[in-house]
Amino acid sequence: MVDLIDESTHVRSVVLDLPDWPGHRAGQHVDVRLTAEDGYQAQRSYSLASSPEDGQVVLTVEVLDDGEVSPYLAGELQVGDQLELRGPIGGYFVWTADLGGPLQLFAGGSGVVPFRAMLRHRAAANGGVPVRLLYSARRLEDVIYRDELGRLAANGETDIRFTLTREWPDPWGGYRRRVDREMVEQVAWSPEDRPLVYVCGPTGFVETVADAMVELGHDQAAIRTERFGPSGG
Amino acid sequence: MTTTAVDGNAAAGALFEAYGREMTLVVATCTACGQAGPLAETVAYLQAPGVVLRCRRCDAVLIVVVAHQGGTVAHESSVRLPGGDV
Numbered sequence: 001m002v003d004l005i006d007e008s009t010h011v012r013s014v015v016l017d018l019p020d021w022p023g024h025r026a027g028q029h030v031d032v033r034l035t036a037e038d039g040y041q042a043q044r045s046y047s048l049a050s051s052p053e054d055g056q057v058v059l060t061v062e063v064l065d066d067g068e069v070s071p072y073l074a075g076e077l078q079v080g081d082q083l084e085l086r087g088p089i090g091g092y093f094v095w096t097a098d099l100g101g102p103l104q105l106f107a108g109g110s111g112v113v114p115f116r117a118m119l120r121h122r123a124a125a126n127g128g129v130p131v132r133l134l135y136s137a138r139r140l141e142d143v144i145y146r147d148e149l150g151r152l153a154a155n156g157e158t159d160i161r162f163t164l165t166r167e168w169p170d171p172w173g174g175y176r177r178r179v180d181r182e183m184v185e186q187v188a189w190s191p192e193d194r195p196l197v198y199v200c201g202p203t204g205f206v207e208t209v210a211d212a213m214v215e216l217g218h219d220q221a222a223i224r225t226e227r228f229g230p231s232g233g
Numbered sequence: 234m235t236t237t238a239v240d241g242n243a244a245a246g247a248l249f250e251a252y253g254r255e256m257t258l259v260v261a262t263c264t265a266c267g268q269a270g271p272l273a274e275t276v277a278y279l280q281a282p283g284v285v286l287r288c289r290r291c292d293a294v295l296i297v298v299v300a301h302q303g304g305t306v307a308h309e310s311s312v313r314l315p316g317g318d319v
Contacts, residue, residue: 031246043246045245086246086249087246089255090257091257091273092241092242092245092258092273092274093240224273225274226242227238227243228243
């Protein structure tokens with residue numbers, strides 16, 4: 001581990017230097033295994049936050065109060081410590097520039113992590129593919145990668161909408177509620193645009209969005225989901 | 234910690250250990266209800282003793298991955314996987 005970056009109050013990025021890293025595709029994840037002195041093992045899966053072109057491998061970890069692995073990764077791990085991990089793995093929730101677009105991304109909470117890898121990969125591939133992202137967070141302070149997303153939105157290449165579900169700054173131009181079908185319809189590409197759709201977040205968020213997209217006429221086969229449950233660990 | 238359901242793609246690592254290759258894009262057919270789709274789209278329980286993959290339509294147990302005698306073994310239940318090397 002070579003660096004630790006605070007992304008928000010409960011979220012930190014862990015930067016890893018992996019000399020033998022074989023490379024990965026945006027959206028893939030790694031399994032991190034911790035072994036206690038008594039041999040007890042705990043393993044969790046984390047999405048890669050870095051793009052294949054970034055040079056370093058970055059995991060973004062949400063610290064869960066009752067978690068077994070996340071408090072260690074984001075709290076106790078020190079620069080220079082070693083980690084046991086396996087990956088990259090997963091071939092399903094993956095986007096590579098040659099798949100084209102347009103891209104429709106829906107992120108709930110730390111579900112935005114694989115999308116940072118995709119957005120960076122898209123930028124490294126000289127953009128081109130139009131992207132829309134809807135990002136749902138509890139409050140503005142919980143928005144991960146706020147500055148980076150703000151820059152992407154400001155230069156007009158990426159259409160990023162936010163919805164905050166608990167607290168809002170004043171003034172606030174985004175949505176102020178949990179995601180629903182009306183919101184999905186307003187922000188998403190139309191079915192005629194044939195977007196590639198990726199939805200990542202807590203189970204309820206993913207199911208609301210995926211159901212809405214199917215009802216709106218999108219092809220189920222073009223919708224890829226990654227649920228991480230109400231808590232990960 | 235509660236046991237929560239996630240997507241089969243989160244079980245990619247366990248499946249890789251058991252089968253020796255990336256499995257989440259393999260199309261599995263539930264022999265209980267006939268639902269067919271990539272293993273990534275099944276329902277996965279990662280915090281049971283072992284990893285359990287269930288059919289998203291009928292909830293039948295498809296595959297259970299467990300540690301066994303120093304290795305990792307997949308027990309296939311109500312599932313049909315493509316023939317050949319799987």
